[in-house]
Amino acid sequence: MEEIKDEVELFEEKVEIILKTIGPTRPSRLLVPSSIKVRDLRRLIARNNESPVDNLSLILHGDALCDMKNGDDIYIKLNDGDCLMVAVKPKPPVKDGYDNDDDEEDLKFQLPRSSSPWKRRLYSILHDKLKLPDIILMVIFTLSLKAWVFIIMWFIFAPVAHRWDLGPLYILATGFCLILFNLGKRQAGDVSAYSIFNEDFQELPGTLNADRLDRDIRAGQF
The missing domain is CATH 3.10.20.90 (Phosphatidylinositol 3-kinase Catalytic Subunit; Chain A, domain 1)
Structure with a gap:
């Protein structure tokens, strides 16, 4: 005060x-x-x-x-x-059970205070003047600069692929690239969920397969 x-x-x-x-x-x-x-x-x-x-x-x-x-x-x-x-404003009443207000708050996008001035200016234009939804603003401002470069390059080469009758192949290649670039990297000592990619075909504990079912049946667990 x-x-x-x-x-x-x-x-x-x-x-x-x-x-x-x-x-x-x-x-x-x-x-x-x-x-x-x-x-x-x-x-x-x-x-x-x-x-x-x-x-x-x-x-x-x-x-x-x-x-x-x-x-x-x-x-x-x-x-x-x-x-x-x-x-x-009165205090909101206490509600029992699941409330969807928390989900709606999560969808509201707010620009961080540490953002650069040009980002704030762009956000003001898109949010206040163009009235874009929060979900679109979230996508625009959360993508990295490298991602935007790939997106722009994709739209540049798309007409070229269509002109050479390579449209379906171009889309399939895009899908494979998205899958490959979004594969996670295992740390040292981590085991894959697919035993074929592990050393000595090691399986995760609790994996259910035909061999385990056979062992359980022979052991009288069924």
Whole structure:
């Protein structure tokens, strides 16, 4: 709280805004800097209304205010007499059993704060202006530069293969390449699940085959 006070005192120009809390509460007035971070404004309002910061939702001129965008703090410009709607979100009820909300949160893609400025700019264009789904953004930003080079080269050579009537062969070769390049590498001492690739055709413990069935039958375990 002391850090907020120090930051507020740095601003000379202050304005008085009107806070309208949804519910039976009367409107109140609050003196704040004319230019302020949404994060700090939320904290000031939470302290003024004695409400939890995380449950506050602020609406200015019909738009919901967000604390950050693409990893950067958002500043807003306030004028004297501006009306700010304040809503206190209720705590979600405790649900029993499996909830799909966790899966939906996993599908929401957020750019890491350590990302470079050009990645943030590209993310802002794709997410805010083009409105691409999160699953597409996840694919775009998680692929490495080498993967994008291979994808671009594939689309460049695809018309050439089609022109030479090698389209089916080109697709089959692509499938085999994907399989080969995605094969895992065994560490020293690891055993393959396929005994034919192991030394002395060693099998994994618990492998069920004809020899084991024969031994179990002879031993009277069936």
